[in-house]
Amino acid sequence: MESIKDLFDEQDVLFKISHNLPAQSALRDFVHHNTIHAVQYLKFYEALRQTSQMxxxxxxxxxxxxxxxxxxxxxxxxxxxxxIREKKEKKVSLPGKKSFSGTIMKKRFPG
Structure with missing residues (x-):
């Protein structure tokens, strides 16, 4: 009969998940260390999305x-x-000197 140690190796599990755990909590203001180093190989916005989910x-x-x-x-x-003009100049144009932000800020957005 197998023992619990044979079925569940706590040290092995901790070793395997330790790569995804930050070495310290995220700091509120000053960051001197990358606490999300586990995703540093990803593109920036994908890393943000994954750490948000994880x-x-x-x-x-x-x-x-x-x-x-x-x-x-x-x-x-x-x-x-x-x-907005730099990012969208080829896709969107407003006639005259109408501002994008003025148009956008009058819209209602959820939450």
Whole structure:
């Protein structure tokens, strides 16, 4: 008859999952060490997506949080317009001097 040790090797399991566990908790403000080193081989946004799923980390602000920053003046309209134009200039055009951010910020977004 097999013993529990033969069926479940705690040390082997810990060794196998240790690669996915951060060496320390994520730091709130200052980061001097990559706590998500297990996914550093991935492209940046894929690594964020996977760590969010794996550890429950919040890796992005919500639309509401971005909008609040915009209305507080912490995200400047001219910079937002410039970035949108650079990223979307071939796909989207607004006539005249109408701003992208002005158009976008009037839309209602879920949550």
């Amino acid at each position: 550890f429950g980390y919040k890796t992005y602000l919500s639309i509401a949080e971005f909008m609040n920053l915009f209305y507080q003046g912490k995200i400047h309209e001219h910079i937002l317009d410039r970035v």
